[in-house]
Amino acid sequence: MKIAFTTLGCKLNYAETSTYERGFVAAGWEVVPWSSKADVYLVNTCAVTETAEKKSRNYIRRAHKTAPAARIIVTGCYAELRREEIEKIEGVWRVYGASEKSKILEDNTESYIFGAYSTGERTRSFLKVQDGCNNFCAYCTVPYARGRSRNIPICECVKMAREIAAAGVKEVVLTGVNTGDFGRTTGESFLDLLKALNEVDGIERFRISSIEPNLITPEIVDWIASGTKFQPHFHIPLQSGSDTLLRRVGRRYDTELFASRIDYIRKAMERPGGPKVFFGIDVIVGLPGETEELFQETYTFLKERIKPAFIHVFPYSRRPGTKAAEWKDQVKESVKAQRVAALEELCKELHAEFVSANKGIREKVLWESSVKGGLMGGYTGNYIRLEKPFDAALVNTLEEVEI
Ligand code: SF4
Known part of the structure; x- marks a missing residue:
């Protein structure tokens, strides 16, 4: 990512700009001259005279002319005094008054860590609303590698969804490490996020990816089922259909809760003669301690109880630094491969059944x-x-x- 800075006014402003520069560089950004194309421009403004204000506005306009798609951040005294006036100038992304300056780095490096959204395919876009995780499941490195659960505010998610809509994209997939955990940083709720996104004109369909079963609550399901743009399609991690293993690796649900959530969704969203709900379920085979008997529990739970439309099967891999890597009862690679093959075969059958159950709809x-x-x-x-x-x-x- 490229960023350009410009500073007006006093020494204090210059000192602050240097701090921002260092911060963005440390976050992996490249600093480029004001006159070149950048992804973000930061103007540290001054309001000591009217000329200083005028100059500040000119810098903003010039940046917008150089790179119309770039985001312009405005801070400094003029930003403090004339926020509303500045917000109206085209290209301005965020305005930070005196008391908010300390958030510039965190907010902006973070929202780019979020990667905003993907733009490859013209019809569908992935909008990342959450990152990180606080769960520390025994087999997983995510909380160490990606940090704790965090999110960007609803207003910014909506802003990005509007940009996606403006690019002509009709479908948005909400993603995250643990999407349903949205709200930890901002104190907002996942349901409020869904409601706000549902109002974005131009986006006709939403899908939810990677939502933990305990976080897809009846309240959320009821709202989705009440005639929203959210589609009958969920991607939910199960990881194991054995309660012994779920408990051992520290998952926050058991098979009973999992099955009852799936039942609830089906009951709320499926109507006679209407589409069946697509469930894509993540499963890890070969977790330490997964005996043949425990694997069969998973197999039977999927085949007879859950009957998902798709199973994403992953063989367990031993990740250094995690609790499960230390456990002695590791499963042989050859056994893992057999179990992957068995679930892939089951997935084919279940997918064919799902398609045929939807025939004629x-x-x-x-x-x-x-x-x-x-x-x-x-x-x-x-x-x-x-x-x-x-x-x-x-x-x-x-x-x-x-x-
Ligand atoms: S498996 Fe999912 S919920 Fe568990 S620690 Fe990893 S990211 Fe978090």
């Missing part, structure tokens, strides 16, 4: 731009992939079809 498909063998593809709301002969006029449109 009418659902909307969002057609994508890529062509393969003369065909275009797209997903239904409940994440079934369909194809038809390419028709350029249909790209990035929603069309109701029979599955």
Whole structure:
């Protein structure tokens, strides 16, 4: 990421700008001259005279002209005194008054760590709303590698969703390490985030990825089911269908809670003749202590109780520094490979069953731009992939079809 700084006024301002510069450099940013193209511009303004104010405005306008997509941060005395006036200038991203200056670094390096959103595919975008985790499951390095759970405020998530909509993207997938944990940093609630995003014009569909079963509460499900843009598609980690293993690795639910949440979602969202809910379930095989019997508990739980549309299977890998890496009862790699194969086979069966249970149902498909063998593809709301002969006029449109 590139950032450019400019400073007006007194020595204090110059000193502060140097501090910001050092901070951004330490966070891995490159500092470039004001006249070149940057991703972010920071103007440290002065209000000692009217000329100083005028100059401050000119710097903002010039930066916006050099890089219209860049974000401009304005701070300093003029920002303190004339926030509203500055906020109206095109390109201004954030204004920090005197009492808020200390947040400049944290806010802005953090929101870029968040990566904002992906823009590769024209029809769908991934919006990262949360990072990190506080759970410390025995097998996982995330809390050490990515830090504690944190999020950006709802207003910024909405701002990014609006930018995504302005780029013509119709579908947004909310992502995070533990998406449902949203709100830890800001004291906001995940449900309020969903409600605010639902109001963003232009985005027609939302999906939720990586939500822990204990965090997808009946209140959230009821709201989603009340006719929102959120689709009948959830990506939920189970990790193991054995209560012995779930307890041992420190997961925050047991199989009973997991199954009852899945039942609740199905009951709230499925109607006779309507689409079935797509569940994509993460499972880790070969956790230390996973005997054949315990693996069979997982297998049976998935096959007979949960019946998800998809299973994301991962073989356990021993990560140094985690508790589970120290455990003596590690599972042989060859056994892990067999269990991966068994669950992948089960996944194929369950996916075929899911598709056939949706046969004849009418659902909307969002057609994508890529062509393969003369065909275009797209997903239904409940994440079934369909194809038809390419028709350029249909790209990035929603069309109701029979599955
Ligand atoms: S598995 Fe998920 S919930 Fe557990 S520590 Fe890792 S990121 Fe957190």
